[in-house]
Amino acid sequence: MTSLMVKVSVDDNECTGCGLCYNDECPEIFMEGDEGTSNLKPEFRKGGPLEGDVPDAKKGCADKAADACPVSAIKVG
Numbered sequence: 001m002t003s004l005m006v007k008v009s010v011d012d013n014e015c016t017g018c019g020l021c022y023n024d025e026c027p028e029i030f031m032e033g034d035e036g037t038s039n040l041k042p043e044f045r046k047g048g049p050l051e052g053d054v055p056d057a058k059k060g061c062a063d064k065a066a067d068a069c070p071v072s073a074i075k076v077g
């Protein structure tokens with residue numbers, strides 16, 4: 001069975017650390033990083049805390065966070 005993955009990234013130059021993504025919309029994928037800005041949770045990271053791949057089944061969660069982000073810092077796909 002092929003498990004499709006979707007790319008997710010956070011632009012920490014834009015992220016204000018408001019917490020909407022990691023506290024409210026999608027704590028399954030996002031967490032608060034050391035600087036208070038958003039990071040991907042370790043299990044989804046690829047190369048660093050700001051980007052990675054999530055299973056297709058979690059795309060809706062990532063999309064909700066991206067839609068809610070007031071500064072459009074989250075990219076999905």
Ligand code: SF4
Nearest residue numbers: 015016018019021069
């Ligand atoms: S919702 Fe956007 S600005 Fe707020 S913590 Fe998440 S990525 Fe940063």
